[in-house]
Each structure stands twice: as structure tokens, then as C-alpha cells.
Amino acid sequence: MAFKLTRRTFLQSAALAAMSAPLAKIAYAESTLAPAALEAKGTFADETVCGGICEMCFWRCQIIGKKRGDRLVKLEGNPKSIDNGAAICARGNAGIQMLYDPDRLKYPLKNTGERGKPVWKRISWDEAFAEIGEKLGAAIKKYGAHGLCMFPHGASAKYPMQFFDNIVGTPNISEASFFQCRGVRDTAYMSSTSIPPNESVDMANAKVIFLLGSHLGENIHVSHIKNYIQGLQNGAKLIVVDPRYSAAAAKSDVWLAIKPGTDTAFLLAMINYLIEKKKYQADFVENHTAGLDELTVGVREWTLARAAAECDLPAEKIQLVADMLAENAPNVSLHPGRHVSWYGNDFQRQRALACLTALLGAYYVRGGWCPGKAPKVEEIGWAKSEHDEKFDLNIKEDGKRKYPFSPPGTPTDLIRDTAISGNPYPIKACVIWGQNPIQTIPDQEKTKNMLKQMDFVLCVDIQPTDITMWADILLPQASYLERYDLIKTGVQWNLADKHQQYIAARMPLSPPLFERKDQVFITNAIAKALGHGDKIPAESLEQLVDKSLAAAGLSLSQLKKEDGIHIQDGKDPFVIPEDFEVLLFNEEIADAGFPGVPTYIPVPQPPPGFARLVYGRVQVHTFNRTQNNAWLHQEMPVNPLWINDETAAKLGLKDGDTVGFVNQDGVKSPTTTIVKATPGIRKDVVYMAHGYGSKNPLLTVGVGAGVDDTQLISKASVDPESGTHGMRNNFVQLIKDGKTLDIPA
């Protein structure tokens, strides 16, 4: 204590008494407590608030909140839901911890230090918008709209993305959910069936469920998992193709520990077998497909024996799976997958899966691929506009597209490479909204170099993820529990049940804390700062949602009366549209210079001493989005390294040992994780969960916990048809006590 007077003496001192008037001048300037009616202890009644929609992951279960006073104390599934019902997963429960995480962003911040090593200063929203208007405005004026790029993610980024796309007019927008996740699935199916497949497989009513590298059971999406488990309960046979004995493999009837990267060869062999043996659904193929002849020729080389050698699987097992599928067709669920940007040969694999599903006639049938018929609401947003193709990086000089089957937006590397080289034009401003490109996009150094050369970087997020360290201005967004948003529509989770439809709009379960704001508030203010205030489509998020609901004859107030979910009669989904057609051979793909029938392209193999790094999910985390959630962290603080037990023994490693990594490019993991030695993984692969090892010390729980797999994915393979990233062609060695260990073949 530096104060050398007792407090009593201090308080009684004449000098202090003489200061009382000037002290009081300051002391009464502002107050936060107001007189209120006296309340006895324990009079807070618990209250239930409806209308929540979870976004701890993208599945968007409908939830309710239990409140005590102003504090949200518990989240539960909305018992009225015909989707997730009263159930939510562990992450959904931990939404409370997200809401009240002390590390979350609270006020607009300005970086007074350097990018990557920020020194933050709280600023007002007005100051933030003034600076954004000035800096973004200057970049757009100097370099054109295409001088700005955007990396958006999630429901809250849709409105701002439309603004930057349609109104500002930049084509340089890259969404991780497309280019590093499911985009290649969607474009491959679009090129086969004309419809993006989502995860619309009626597993609950299937006779066989077929999973290719899936994490079902390790990724919990409540109604999807209910669907899957119902199928297993009903006696569906489960086939799992995975180099790892995954949660699904543990429940399987047949597990094929396939050599990574060879899945397409495996699928083609089954296609060939079904065609040769005439075991396909002839009626369906006759009425709803085109190109069987070309397919027949195209896959002829893929005998069971050849695939067996290529995939390191017994030929009989491939045949067994093909027979199981054929015998139970058409009621078979071939799951299209979700995160499928694996090897850079993914478009062709997803095409093969779509074509195999067609041979089995498993579209629009019980137990097959079948989207429920969901109700429609109107999409209200910024007016659409066309871009000047001249600035579209995906268009070559000859006018053709570099990646003709790219998902919407611009392939990530076209943006990064252009920004770094300045060729064909400079990209000098960057808006990152709800995405963490450091931990989602391979080759972190490239992302950092892109950011370093920017004139201005704006980040909007709910928490200080790794990318936010690179912002000049960092804005705090209201989380899904604090804002209106997104209308979720769908049907009852089990298609065999009474046909019903639902409409639910997100409503806040808590007011936004501190100075957090929603995406409409933030985007509209940016629009005004950039001189586009006259084009604003809705003054508030609440108004935007209300306008969309009006198309379905609903309103937020009506939804509130209906406990957050409107339910109406549905339609029979098991009716195949007359014009539904699957292109087994796609001429457009062939014309663009790619194989028109599904084709296997071999992938690089691990160099001696290395194993392939494969990553995945865990039940208690949604990647880096939840890594700072103390409740979830408690459940699984690090991401153990799965390594074959015999390999581990040869390396002298045992369960619980601590290891780090170095990859084929010499990139070292700055952190370590623990070993899980198991017979349940092939010797040429190691595996860990994605989304650990954050570098941002602002995330006081997640920082340095486990290993960041994305850092080790320094080599990104690019899928030639779609421009999406393949991220599983990276190879690692282990580091133990400072020594690099060669992994035996």
C-alpha cells in the first residue's frame, strides 16, 4: 500500500473536507442506479422466452430460453419444434457460455498498433463508421469496387455480403462454406441432378445407409442425427468407408478402411459392377437419367480387382457393398456428405456419388435422397445488380471460366494471389464478416501476406478469433441469442411421419449486451457512410424479417403468439418430379475440357517418413467458433492425435504422450497435443479434430490449446473444375522432445 495514512485519518482530514465540493462536481456526473420498488429476496420468477434459433452450428435448431431476472440461465429445444424437438446438443446448451463469455467483443475497436500485433482502442460507433467510410471509400475510389474483397460466413453475413456484392459491386467475395467446405458437393450435384443435395437423405426409412468419410455422430446436427439413429433402430444396414474407425464406423455392419484419396476409384468400381451385372434400377435409369452408354464405357476399366489394388481394400468387400446396395435399392441412403473439399479431385468424386445414387434409383424415394417440401418465404435484401465481367477473376482472357463449376463467388486463391501480386489489378481493402480465414483457408502465410498489403481491413465478429488480430477496425456483432434474424423453414424430421411444414424466425432471447449491434444496423451505417443510404432495403433487422414473413402471411408478432414456430400441413415428398434427370454423362463438363463421366484422379502420396494429415469434427465443438467456450473446452480441451497403435509402438509413443508436428513444407506447429494410439486408423494416416490451437491471446480459454491443423495445411490443392480447396494432401512428421520422428510406412 503506497498510501501512508490510515483511512480513518484520511477521511477525517480537513484537506479532504476542503475538496468535497470539487470532488462532488465530478462524482455526480452520471449514475447507473435508479430508485425502484423494494423487492423481497427470491422474488424473481423464472421466465421462458420463445423464438430462439441456435447458431452454435449452422443446423439452426429451434430453442427456448429460461430466464431468471435479466439473465439467461438455460437453453432448451423448443418443445413445439417438429425438427429438433425438445433436444439440443452440448454445443447448443453452451450457448449461454458464448453469450456471457468475458472475452467476447463488446465495443468497436480501433487497432493503433500493427496488423497481426494489434493495440486496441475502444472507439464509438460514430467514429468507427466515419473511419470505415473514409478508408473503404478511398480504396473503392482509387482501385474501383473490385479493389475490395470480402470473406463472409454465416447467417449474419448474408445481408452485408449482398450489399458489397450488389451495391458496392465487387465480385471478389469468397465464402469458406463454399470454397473450403461444401461448394464442390453442390456444384457436382448441380451438374448431375440440377439440385444441390444438402444432407437430404431419408436415413430414418432406409434399408442401407452408406457413408463416405462422414463424421455422423462426431458432428451432431440434432434432427439429422435423430434421422440417422432412427434408421439404425429400424434395422438399416450401415456401410462406412473411412480410413479411420470413426463414431459411425463403430456402429457399422461393414467398415472399409480405404486408402485416402482413392474414394472415386472405389465408387467407379461399384458403378462398373452394377452396370456389368445389370444390377441397377433399370426403370429409373431409363426414365430419369441420360448418358448410361458413356458412363458404361468411361468406368469399364474399373474392375473390382483394380479398385481393390488402388484403394487397398479386398475386392470381395467392394462387391459385398455393391450387392448390399443393389439388393436394397432404391431404399438406400447414399449420404452426399457436407465438408467434402478433401483432395482436389472432389468434383469428380461427388459426381460419382450422384451417379451411383441414380443407378440405385435412390432419388425421391423412401430411404433415399429426398428433400422435404418446405414452405416458402420471401427473400428481402439489397437490389440485385450485374457485375462487370471484366473484373471477374474467374474469367480468362478468352472469355471462358477458369473454374467453370465454381460455387457462387470467387475462388479463394484467385483473390489471394491477385491481392499479393497486384495482377491483374490491386485488391487493397478487405472486409471479413463472421469468418476466420486464418483457421479456415489453407496456407496461412498467404492469407497474412494478402492482409499485410491491404490499405484497410475491417472485421466484424462476435469474438476475437485469430483473423481479428489483422483488423484495422474491429466491430462487435450481436450473437444469435441477442438479435432477430434468419427465417428457418423445413418439414418434420422423419419423412415417414405426418407431412408438416414449419416456419420459425430467430428472435432475441436476451437484449444485445454492451454496444453490440446486428448486421443490418452495421451494414446500413456503412452503406450511408459510402453514399448508398438511398438503397437501404430495411431500416432494421426486425423489419427485414417481418417483411420476409409477410409473404407467408405471417409476422413476428404472430410467430410470438405461436411460441416461435408456425406449423402447417405439408406435402408428400416421395413424388419424383417428371422432369428430374441425372446426367451420368455431362456434355457441358466435357466441353469445358474435363471428364464428362465421373473419373478418378490419383492424389499425391505421403513422402517416406510422413503420414497424411486428416482432420475432422468432435461432438462438443464447432471448429474454432467454439474453442473459447469454457464449458465445451472443459469437455475436450485438446484435439488428440489419432495414430495407428503399431506405428506408435515403433515410435515409442504411448497414449497421452505429448507431440508436435512438422509438415512437408517445414511448417511446425507452435503448440502440441496428446497421442491417442489406436488400431482404428490406417498406418499411412494421422488424424485430429479441426479448430484447435488458436493464436489469439484474447481468447483466454482457447489460445494455444491443442494443435491448429490448418497451419499444417500449407499446401492447398485446387479442384480443377470448381476451384475449391482440397486440404488433405498435406503430410506430417511428429516431434517429440525436440526430435523429429519418421513415421514408418
Next chain:
Amino acid sequence: MPTIKMDSKILPILYRFCGQALRYPDSGWPMADLQTRFQEILTIVKADEEGQELSRFFAAEKEESILETLQIEYTRLFINSYGGVVAPLYASVYIDGILWGAFSETIRERYLRSGYSPDDTNEPPDHLATQLEFLALLHESGRPTEAEQFLAQSFRPWFSRFYQRFSAGNPHIFYRVLVELIDYLTLEEEP
């Protein structure tokens, strides 16, 4: 029981004064007045070294950069910082490990039982400045025993942890003096 001098009229003013000094230093913040008062207080308590350090800080820089230094320091200490926020100003962070935890609700109930309610629902009720204001209100309305109970049962248990974390974070002289003053004014005094 050791007590602070309950009949002091100056005590609630000091609590409130500290609460105002804990506000984010924006352009409307009474910087010059705060500086003068702090210097005077430091003179009275004979904290000469701190007094000199504080006056060196205020003398060395222009008003604008003084304000910016304090803003950056406030953000680092209490809001968000690369390297980890030093010590958030909310009690439940130290008791429950979370913002707006059960302890925040206990504090809020405590306010309500004495006839006060926080008027900002966007801000958790257990902010250090709000608790100081509550202590002031109890004194001003002639309830020193209640103030004493609140200090012992609710305030000190978390504040002492806050104080430790804060002190370990290499705080700027301005905030060091402020937090030390709060500690001084709320610590049980030996008889």
C-alpha cells in the same frame, strides 16, 4: 468489528468519484478535474512517488495523446487486449468465471432489496462502478450498516481477486492510483 468511519459525508462522494473515473475516457470525460483531484488525494495520503509519477505523465504529453494513452490502457486493462484482457470490471468474472453469472444476479437482487435498480439492461449489473454507486447510495440514505455488510459479503470477495489480477497486469499509473484508492476505501480497517 472493524469499521470505516460511518458518519463521514465524504465517503459516498469518494465512492462516486472513483466510479466516474472508471468510465471509459472519451472526449466528455473530465480529465483535467480528475487529474487535479487525484494529485490532491495523493498529497493527503502522502503517496509522494505516485503523485510525482502521475504528474510526470500528465505533464509529458499533449491533452489529446494523454486521452488516447488512457483509452488504449483502459481497453487493454478492462475490455479486450492482444495478450489477454487484464482484469474485467465485472464481479461475476471472478466468482463464476463468466459475465452476468449467478453472482451478478445476487448483486442485482441486493440492489433491488435496498430499493435500487440498474437502468441499463445492456450492461451487467455487477460493474465495479455500479457497486461503488450502490455503496454511496447506502451511505447517503443513512444505511451504513448495510453498506458494511455489502462490502464484506459481496464486494470484497471478488474485488480482492480483481485487485490481484489488475496489479499483476502492469497497469498505468492513472489506473494504479484509482484502483488502489478503491481498495483503500473498501478494505476493512484494523481497529
